[in-house]
Amino acid sequence: MSVDVLINEVGPRDGLQSQGKTLTVGQRAELIGALVDAGISAIEAGSFVSPKAVPQMAGTNELYALLPAAEHVAYSALVPNMRGYDLAVAAGARTVNVVLSATETMNQKNIRMSLEQTTSVCAEIMQRCRQDGINGQAYVAVAFSCPFEGETSQSVVRSLSDRMMEAGAGKVIIADTIGAANPRQVTGLMHDLVGSISAERLSCHFHDTRGMALANVLAALNEGVREFDSSxxxxxxxxxxxxxxxxxxxxxxxxxxxxxxMDIGFAAQRLVPVVRTAERLTGITLGGHSFRWLARQVESEEQGGGA
Amino acid sequence: MSVDVLINEVGPRDGLQSQGKTLTVGQRAELIGALVDAGISAIEAGSFVSPKAVPQMAGTNELYALLPAAEHVAYSALVPNMRGYDLAVAAGARTVNVVLSATETMNQKNIRMSLEQTTSVCAEIMQRCRQDGINGQAYVAVAFSCPFEGETSQSVVRSLSDRMMEAGAGKVIIADTIGAANPRQVTGLMHDLVGSISAERLSCHFHDTRGMALANVLAALNEGVREFDSSxxxxxxxxxxxxxxxxxxxxxxxxxxxxxxMDIGFAAQRLVPVVRTAERLTGITLGGHSFRWLARQVESEEQGGGA
Known part of the structure; x- marks a missing residue:
């Protein structure tokens, strides 16, 4: 990649799927268009899951036909199983994500499958990716802490990551699904993984539930990680x-x-109108900790006529 | 100190002085009492400045008479000049803070004195502290960036810090007054200062304007800093x-x-009722990024009858 750090935008999938309001496919394409206009170059566009289970993601095949065909933008889609994989590839997806929770209980509670079953399904999809020339990426969820089992075993995360790599994953994304990670944990786990996998094939997904997401990003940056999810x-x-x-x-x-x-490929201020677009489409108030400050910068430059 | 990291609470001074509503001395003592009850062991209690200039801090001498006489709690007071110093010591202050902005323009705009004049005043107060057996602490404000001059010269911050140490300061507190510091800057400056001054005599004061305060704390922790201001x-x-x-x-x-x-001397959850107290006294909605999560933990434990 030509940037120092790659930001992978997950709002159109991870963000929208938990909203009470279901956006139309056209609205989802509008949000993605605004992200592309701002300069975002990696976007999780949607998922190929049952529309009964996740109505917010219905019609992701139609969405793929509407995605801005910007050459420098890589879109990815989440697939839960081989059927989802086939639908994604048929719709034109070139990057496919699977999610593997790192604890037995999380897999049982979340998708009623054992950890071993989920691992097999994910590994098979990664193998298919390799055969089909599709870019396969594997999320290891609850990688730091599990709501049911507490602190996650780092050796389990390591072995699941290795297994996904062996199966053909181009990238493993270490996810703090419940926002419970602290910088010390991040340093420990990412130091190990960077040593065994290499930083280029790792990414991190942090939640800000306890306000520590940016500190966790810094800890991962210090270990060499150069790709992060955000919404x-x-x-x-x-x-x-x-x-x-x-x-x-x-x-x-x-x-x-x-x-x-660090070069991220665009100016942070360009995200301000995208936040406004997301607010208008979802009908909820959005904005990270820096949003008011950023919005004020944009306003004062507009008033001053500056760049 | 007996903790791993010392948290110096600045709400009763730095926090209250910018509020539209002026609290009574009794209310200020109530807030400090709640902080002490939660286990906070270092508190900036008030300032000895002109009540015309800062009405929110009027009566800090009376406040000192009302402070909870907890042996393990160290109170400090901000003084702008020698008259303030005399008032503080007469009121019973054992720790006295001075503030020295690191740029010429900030000193001129803020207190209509040159950087050299302010430095002299602060150095004299630190010398008096040493003579009188008072614990003197010097803030170096706008240490990373100045609203008028842009990025602050790190060599100026170093030389001002050295001068305060030579004059008798027991501690130098590096302050990101406008919340513009980033972790890379913090690493650079604190690495230098820890090398020349020693970590035990340094502290950092970060603002969260751009959402980076905790990441900046982490950067400073990684350089060995073990004391931080917060509100x-x-x-x-x-x-x-x-x-x-x-x-x-x-x-x-x-x-x-x-x-x-890290041992901070108390459980973070104990701060939840203190935030509520501060909200009731000031009449404004408060709470950091983690507050809702922390409050929810406290509620669920109360409902569950847990500890």
Whole structure:
């Protein structure tokens, strides 16, 4: 990649799927268009899951036909099983994500499958990706802490990551699904994984539930990780009262990386209108910790006529 | 100190002085009492400045007579000049803070004195502290960036810090007054300062305006800094619209340090009722990024009858 750090935007999938309001396919394409216009170059566009289970993601095949055909943008789609994989590829997906929870109980409670069963399904999809020339990516969810089992075994995360790599995954994304990771844990786990897998094939997905997402990003950066998930305006991952933080907001991530002098491929300020678009489409108030400051910068430049 | 990291609570001074509503001396003592009850062991209690200039801090001498006489709690007071110093010591202050902005323009605009004049005044007060057996502490403000001059010269910050140390300061507190620091800057400056001054005599004061305060704390921790300022509920330092972040919230700082396994002398959850107290007294909505999550933990434990 030509940037120092790659931001993978997950709002259109991870963000929207937890919203009460279901957007139309056209509205989802509009949000993605706004992200592309701002300069985002990696986007999780949707998922190929049962529309009965997740109505917010119905019609992702139609969405793929509407995606802005920007050459520099890589779209990915989440698939839960081989049927989803076939649908994704038929719709034109070139990058496919699977999700593998790192604890037995999370798999049982979440999808009524054992950890071993889920691992097999994910490994088979990664193998198919390799055969078909599709870019396969594997999320290891609850990689730091599980709501049912507490702190996650780092050796299990390591062995699941290795297994996904062996099966053909081009990338493993380490996800703090419940926002419970702290920088010390991140340093420990990512140090190990970077040693065994290499930083280029790793990414991190942090939630901001306890306000530590950016500190966790910094800890992972210090270990060499150069790709992170985030969600525009902090959309989604919001299990508590309105305003409580779920997903790390893309504008917070972008501003910190930019402030540190890292090239992310676009200016953080360009995300301000995208947050407004996401607010209009979803009907909820959004914005990360830095959003008011960023919005004020944009306003004062517009008033001053500056760049 | 007996903790791994010392949290110095600045809400009763830095937080309250920017509020539209002026609390009574009794209310200020109530807030401090709640902080002490939660286990906070270092508190900036008030300032000895002109009540005409800062009415919110009027009567700090009376406040000192009302402070909970907990042996393990160290109170400090801000003084702007020698007259303030004399008043502070007469009121019983044992720790005295001075503030020295690191740029010429900030000193001129803020207190109509040159950088050299302010440095002399602060150095004299630090010398008096040493003579009188008072613990003197010097803030170096706008240490990373100045609203008038842009990025602050690190060599100026170093030389001002050295001069305060030579004059007798027991501690130098490096302050990101406008919340513009990023972790890369923090690493650079604190690495230098720890090398020349030693970590034990340094502290950092971060604002959360751009959402990076905890990441900056982590960067400073990685350089060996073990003392940080914060303000309960993020009180104060809030120059923009309501809800915009100013001061780093004490509960955010405490939760991150606690999550990382560091002893801070109390449980982060104990700050939840203190935030409520601060909200009731000031009449504004408070709470750092982690507050809703922390409050929910407290509620669920109360409902479950747990500890």
């Amino acid at each position: 525009i305006g902090g959309l989604g991952g919001c299990p508590f009262s309105p305003g409580a933080s779920g997903n790390l907001a893309t504008e917070d991530l972008a501003l910190m990386l930019e402030s540190m002098g | 309960i509920g993020g009180l104060g330092g809030c120059p923009f619209s309501p809800g915009a972040s100013g001061n780093l919230a004490t509960e955010d700082l405490a939760l991150m340090l606690e999550s990382m396994g």
